[in-house]
Amino acid sequence: MNVYQKLNEARAKFHKKALKKTGYNKFANYYYFELGDFVIPAIEIFNEVGLTSIIRFGKEIAELIVVNTEKPDEIIVFTSPMSSAALKGCHEVQNLGAVQTYLTRYLWVSVLHIVEHDALDAITDPNAVEEGTPDEGKMLDYIAAIEATITLDELKDIYIRAFADCDGNKAWQTKMIAAKDAKKKVLK
16 A cells, blocks of 8 residues: 555544543633544554654744655655744743644644544533534634644734634634633633
């Protein structure tokens, strides 16, 4: 099998696993996957199908490279722009570690197509009036982007776009506000 076939097989096996979310966001009251919840099962599956992963951090780009172990010249490269962190009370190296941890998590989310819907379920307003019907996938991407922000300016920019794209849908607006407020508390 080539690297693409192996990656599809790995994804299929991964999504058949019953994984437990151990991360908890106390501000928005939902559970999420931490890196340790899915990386070990992912690596075990990669071993089964003949893949390995390499993570690299450059000045501009973070990469997760998926390699076919039987044909090492067959690779798939997943990238993310590098970012920065300015966590309160942290040293520079701790901020670097936070950036690398978040980017590693989001690269793996991209590689394995990990989707987390529970965060939205926990903050849905059952009395909200529906107006527009925005694309659910796009809205979920906005929620993930809000959760991945590292600065208040970045949070503001993403939130403004996300709220506008809610198309007047009160339920999605409520979800965006809750995600923004939860992240803002963490970043302050």
